[in-house]
Amino acid sequence: MNLIFKRSAPFLALLGLVLGGCQPDLNDDPQSSAGQADFSRYIAVGNSLTAGFGDNGVYREGQLQSFPAILAGQFQQVGGGNFVQPVFPEANANGSGFLRIASFTPAGTPVLGQVAPNGVVGLGADGRTPLLVRFTGSDNQNLGVPGIRVADIATPGYGFNNPLGFNPYFERLLAANDPRSYTQYVQERVATIKPTFFTNWLGNNDVLGYASSGGTAAPLSDPADFRAKYTDITNVLTAGGAKGVVITIPNVANVPLFTTVPTAAVIGQVRAGAVPPTLAAQLTAGLSLTPAQAATIRFGFFIETATGAREATAADLLLLTSSGVINTPSTTANPFPVGVGISITGLAPAQAGGLAAVAPPNALPSRFVLDAAEVAAVQARTTELNNIIKEVGQSKGLAVFDANTFFNGVARNGIVVNGVGNSAAFVSGNLFSLDGVHPTPRGYAVIANEIIKVINATYGAAVPGVDPTTYRGVQFP
């Protein structure tokens, strides 16, 4: 036996060598590297997108999968250091509360429900803003504040609990009763952390607040003011020689909040309804219509705009929230459901409008619709602000991730990653969370990969990307 072993040992050793040496190695092909960038200390500046906001809330799971956290994980493979985020503690994991799919209708439509917040510790001095569990660490590197606009960053007391209102997400990052502005906070963070790399994704709320309110709240930010403040914060971030990425504002008209309720189909459905002959006869008599006019009597879908009520066209974008309102019984004395009115061709607009919507008002309220003029205004301002972001970024030699161009592509074609299709569709598209605006963890991972591509191209780096398929889309029960 021993002899057999002795005689066969060299042969077995050789066989082992051949088979062992057979494993190909691609790990250095190409080798991961930081290139000209230094990722040792990274900070992230921005709004809800930076904070990991999703499903209309900030909660622990979303925070842990924020795009800065994903990026930091990849940076660590090329010399990046630790990355501290102001995550809600386990005990307050539901944070501000968030949306979830509670159930499905028999037809398979998801029914949304609200997960109650457990990160709220009280009510602010204004009597309406909830106070959130404070982050007490002094080492925060994710400076994302949901809701913040560039227009807000220089505002003192933006996170100060006061009777006039404040931002609770900023308030929880600061010490109690800290009146500093966001820019001052960032300045302090830069001085303390001495970042070598940053991401800045501010600007979305400078158009989103307007868009998501159907043009009824928060005006579009002024470009001159935007430029001044954006330049300021960029100077603050680059003061210590840090490299970084600035990120543009995606066109909000591409997100499910505005694309899920199909305007053209709603118009079609409303128009398809037959006007009862008795009503048509009453209208013809009451308005003294000509036979030609009488022949055009039909239902139409009406919306309220800044210039009065009018019939909707496919260019008007209905908000996700409108689906719970359109075609529900009117809250006024109007006999038709909300949004539905009578259209008669050739009738004086005032008369037609009056008929359809004004007395008593029945057109879909403006806050549920971003009408064509508002869409154009949002897009024009987005372009203006994006040009400022690109100019400021380029003037500092920073990498620029044009998220607008990227998301326009996603809106058109979706994005397939590792054989898994993703699109900008609500719920089924995997990329957007249940609020229809903010990404899912999958969406944030896709964004992180795109940012990495830009970093690699700008700084000659080879930061590895993530596998976005390992991050979830919408959470299904």
Place this chain on the structure above:
Amino acid sequence: MKVKTLLLAGGAILVGASSANAGGFQVYLPSQQSIGMGGVGVGLSMEQAAQFMNPGAMAMLRQNGVQVGVSATFARLAFRPIAGGEQRQLENTTVTPFNLYASFGPKEGKFRAGISVYTPYGSTLKYEDGWEGRFALSEITLRAIYVQPTVSYALTDQLSVGAGLMILTTGSVNLQRVVPLPSAEGKIELDGKTKTGFGVNAGIFFKPSDKLSVGLSYRSKIDAKVRGGDVTVSGITPALQGRFVGDKFDATLPLPATFNVGLGIMPTDKLTIGLDVNFTQWSEYRSLRFDFKKDGAPAQVGAGTFSESKRSYEDALTFRVGGQYKVNDKLALRLGGAYDMTPVKDGYVTPETPDNNRIIATAGVGYNITENFGVDASFMFQAILKRTQTEADLLNNGTTDRVAGTYRTNVSIPGIGLRYNF
């Protein structure tokens, strides 16, 4: 009857053929002697495996004989996603393709009859858990066992022809992949046996002198058809289970035709050199389609009632060269090489055939223990060259159902065979 029993027993042991032994999912391991010589043999009449490589050459064999051989394939793959990151490997699987040949004929007669069992196509790959391409494939086992009765006839002392009936007796496919769900990952397994298929293997062999011989052979296509294979899904999110109702599938995989040309040169009694070219009609493999059913009617599994994935293979050539040197009556040394061109176009590489052009080197040794009984050992090494496909390649070809990245594979195949001539 005895032969049949033997074959059935053989079929039971056959563990199938391995990953990646010739372009696509072809497995070109004719016999231990041929493997040692780079896989040549179409233009030679050295051994019983002629009935696979060129049935026309069988009539020129002078002895009755039985030979069996078995190989073990060790495939080692590296995959790196296009975005970078750590490389992925295969879980180590070893498969043992098998060959068996026997032929009988009157001494100095013109006729010779034979029977063979071989595995010309197959694949076994198991990727590591969680790898980026898991939605395309996590594991595949593809087996095809051919049984071929053959007759060969020497028209003259120099010219012989032969033909065999190729029977796809046992074939199976088992394919497993991960199912992407919004917030979970499910699993699907497709498992089926192929229906019996028939084809023909025919050849002609011409040996104008002691020093030269040529051969031509053709093996026809057999469609490996699975009807009513089992679909098993697990881990599907409750709300989405209505999309996974099919429990049977139909699929057809073409096992393509090959045309083979070979040249044999025997400068001395001791030295034999072979040159072969194989042409495989891979263009038959256009797409891989699974039709899902329940109770005989089309039924949804995933996105629809069928899944179709582009293959669009191209016809491919393999060039082989090899030689045998008889040191003495007992000992023969063999050496060979081959260049195998991939049928898979850029942007069409799939995890089940992570293919590219291959460089193949082989060596072998034969030893006659007695006048009638010999043993052959062979070793083949295949380097499947590095292949990268980008996301843009996939988008441009409409092949985004697979994964972008770089593949590189090495395959080592030691083997041993026994032969008995009488």
